[in-house]
Amino acid sequence: MSLFVPNRYRGKLIVVEGIDGSGKSTQLSLLSHWLRSQGFAVAFSEWNSSPLVRETTRRGKKKEMFTPTTFSLIHCTDFADRMESYILPLVKAGAIVCADRYSYTAFARDVARGVSRRWVRNLYRFAIHPNLAFYFRVPLDVALGRILGGRDAIKYYEAGMDLGLARDVEESFRIFQGRILDEYEAMAEEMGFHIIDATQSIEEQQRRMRDIVMSEIGDDPKNGILHAPEGGEFHAQPGTAPIL
Amino acid sequence: MRSREPLQFYSEPLPGVDVSELQGKLIVIEGPDAVGRSTQITLLHQWLEQEGHAVLDTGMARSALAGKGIKMAKEGNTLGPITMTLFYTTDFADRLENEIVPALRAGFVVLIDRYIFSIMARATARGENRRWIEQVAGFALKPHAVLYLRTEVEHLVSRVVLGRGAFDYWESGMDLRFGPDMYESFVRYQKKLIQALDTMVEPYEFTVIDASQPVPKIFRELQRQVSRLRLRRMPTARPPARKARG
Numbered sequence: 001m002s003l004f005v006p007n008r009y010r011g012k013l014i015v016v017e018g019i020d021g022s023g024k025s026t027q028l029s030l031l032s033h034w035l036r037s038q039g040f041a042v043a044f045s046e047w048n049s050s051p052l053v054r055e056t057t058r059r060g061k062k063k064e065m066f067t068p069t070t071f072s073l074i075h076c077t078d079f080a081d082r083m084e085s086y087i088l089p090l091v092k093a094g095a096i097v098c099a100d101r102y103s104y105t106a107f108a109r110d111v112a113r114g115v116s117r118r119w120v121r122n123l124y125r126f127a128i129h130p131n132l133a134f135y136f137r138v139p140l141d142v143a144l145g146r147i148l149g150g151r152d153a154i155k156y157y158e159a160g161m162d163l164g165l166a167r168d169v170e171e172s173f174r175i176f177q178g179r180i181l182d183e184y185e186a187m188a189e190e191m192g193f194h195i196i197d198a199t200q201s202i203e204e205q206q207r208r209m210r211d212i213v214m215s216e217i218g219d220d221p222k223n224g225i226l227h228a229p230e231g232g233e234f235h236a237q238p239g240t241a242p243i244l
Numbered sequence: 245m246r247s248r249e250p251l252q253f254y255s256e257p258l259p260g261v262d263v264s265e266l267q268g269k270l271i272v273i274e275g276p277d278a279v280g281r282s283t284q285i286t287l288l289h290q291w292l293e294q295e296g297h298a299v300l301d302t303g304m305a306r307s308a309l310a311g312k313g314i315k316m317a318k319e320g321n322t323l324g325p326i327t328m329t330l331f332y333t334t335d336f337a338d339r340l341e342n343e344i345v346p347a348l349r350a351g352f353v354v355l356i357d358r359y360i361f362s363i364m365a366r367a368t369a370r371g372e373n374r375r376w377i378e379q380v381a382g383f384a385l386k387p388h389a390v391l392y393l394r395t396e397v398e399h400l401v402s403r404v405v406l407g408r409g410a411f412d413y414w415e416s417g418m419d420l421r422f423g424p425d426m427y428e429s430f431v432r433y434q435k436k437l438i439q440a441l442d443t444m445v446e447p448y449e450f451t452v453i454d455a456s457q458p459v460p461k462i463f464r465e466l467q468r469q470v471s472r473l474r475l476r477r478m479p480t481a482r483p484p485a486r487k488a489r490g
Contacts, residue, residue: 052323053331056313065309068259069383070337074310077330084324119256122379126326126372 003121004103004129010224011091012217013128015102018136019181020158021143022198023205025100027136030206031213032098041226043090047101050081061157071157072110076123079103083127091128094226096217103127104135104191108183112176113163132216134209135193137185140178142199147173251348255382261345263385268348269473270385272359273466275393276437277415278403279455280462284393285357287463288470292353297475300347303357307338318414325370325419332363333380340384348385353475360384361448365440369433370420388473390448391466392441393455397434404430 007013014031016024028044036042048057057074060066066074087097103124110120147154148170156162159169160176188195194212196205217223250263251270257263273281273288285301292299305314314331317323323331336359347354360381367377404411411426413419417433418426445452453465 050327052317052320052327053313055316056310056334059313060309065338065342067337067341069341070309070334073330073334073337077327077334080327080330081322081324084327085322114259116256119379119382122376123330125376 003125004127005125007091007128007131009092010094010226012096012132012225013087013091013099013130014096014132014134014213015099015104015130016134016136017101017104017108017184017193018138018198019140019143019177019184021146022136022138023146023202024134024136024198026202027134027196027205027209028098028100030202031209032096034206034210035096035098035213039228041093041095041228043086043095043097045082045087045097045099047099047105048075048078050078052081053078061155064156064162066157066162068110068113068115068162071113071162072106072115072120072123075106075110079106079124080126088128094224096225099130102130102133104133104184104187104193107187108180111183112179113160132212133191133193134196134212135184135188136196136198136205137188138198140174140181143181144174144177251385251388253382254384254386255379258341258345258383261341266345266348266385267351269353269475270344270348270356270387270389271353271470271473272356272361272387272390273393274358274361274390274441274450275455276395276397276400276434276441277412278400278407279393279395280403280459281357281393283459284463284466285355287459288355288466291467292355292470292475295475298347298350298352299355300343300352301355301357302339302343304332304362305335307335308342309338310335323419325367325372329363329367329370329372329377330380332366333360336360336363336381337383344385351476356387359387359390361390361441361444361450362437364444365437368440369417369436389469390450391469392445392450392452393462394438394441394452395455397431397438399456400434401427401431 016028018024032042032044048054053074057078060070060074087099090097106120106124107117111117154169154173159173161169161172163176165175166172196208198205217225251266252263273285275281289299289301305311310331314335317331344354344356363381364374364377368374411430416426416430417436418429420429420433422429422432444450451469453462455462
């Protein structure tokens with residue numbers, strides 16, 4: 001049984017994956033701005049952002065109500081809403097949809113939380129197959145250095161505190177992220193990830209991404225992707241849904 | 245109807261649950277909308293308590309985690325079929341882990357108004373893959389009994405019109421866009437649900453109860469089925485509270 005639904009539509013789906021602190025969001029942001037400047041219709045979808053489901057997730061996290069199973073299910077519910085009402089219609093319409101995290105996040109994170117691998121993979125079987133999945137490979141210590149250095153306090157579930165791995169939040173985060181990293185590495189080949197060395201300079205990583213994206217899109221003007229008329233930039237304002 | 249000891253999961257064990265600890269009985273009432281499930285559950289609940297059993301009853305969209313979110317999502321017009329299936333499955337999982345399993349550990353009789361079968365029926369009525377949803381819901385416990393209140397759609401229609409006096413948007417499957425007429429849509433949608441439930445009778449060992457009969461007659465039949473489970477008499481206890489976490 002195949003993992004995803006094949007993308008038989010005009011548009012493209014590009015996703016980025018990696019542990020926290022791998023720099024994937026920065027890279028996806030640079031890529032999507034660049035694609036937009038090339039005149040493509042670009043849409044953006046972030047993990048955990050469905051307006052229908054967000055409130056439930058927020059409450060569950062705040063009150064620490066989740067088990068590994070319900071944590072997995074609510075994130076998939078969120079994903080399903082974005083898939084049904086946003087990603088799929090836009091890909092059908094010919095947009096390039098850029099997703100910050102995709103099903104692979106659940107495959108890595110939920111399994112690291114103790115959920116069955118077979119079950120979580122079946123859960124996401126309605127998802128469309130990305131045209132490109134970039135995996136930002138980074139050593140654990142580098143990623144931890146980026147996260148622990150700057151940001152606000154690490155949250156309860158981010159640190160995997162629900163698993164009782166350690167009493168100290170940072171220590172728990174370290175162990176949990178390590179497990180997630182192991183899961184990513186274990187699936188990298190099977191999933192056909194395009195691996196980006198996330199220890200390289202931002203510019204170098206971006207150059208690699210753009211090369212790979214261009215060879216996927218091709219330069220055939222009849223490739224079906226929604227494109228602004230020659231020379232023009234796609235007319236949409238950042239921050240306005242659905243097409244940014 | 246066989247009584248299974250101990251309880252088992254369908255295909256996927258729930259992390260952290262030892263089935264040998266589950267002492268209680270799990271009884272599911274299934275059936276389409278407006279068939280009279282809640283009336284019968286109220287009667288069964290009272291009867292079982294009078295017999296000295298501790299009873300927990302629970303039903304769809306009543307979880308502390310997702311109940312409110314589902315109600316809010318259904319007020320809008322953007323809830324897609326897969327999202328709906330997964331939202332209800334989240335709701336079910338939360339109740340299973342935080343209410344049903346603790347009650348079974350404590351030896352309760354757990355009466356459930358609609359189980360995974362209604363979620364599955366709604367999903368397949370909306371064209372989703374049956375195998376997919378069966379595996380998604382595979383962490384459910386196999387009930388000791390699934391009592392399926394079955395009737396024809398004409399009977400449901402008369403119950404809705406004489407009872408509530410109006411058709412409901414979701415019970416009419418209006419999201420399937422069969423057309424603007426709620427009555428016609430109700431008939432088509434409920435037929436699909438009944439068909440979907442019918443296909444589960446054998447694989448999931450439903451006991452079919454003719455729900456076109458008068459309420460007392462249906463109740464007597466349900467009592468007869470429940471009696472066959474040979475429930476132990478338990479001292480009445482309070483339902484275990486949701487585990488508090490700090």
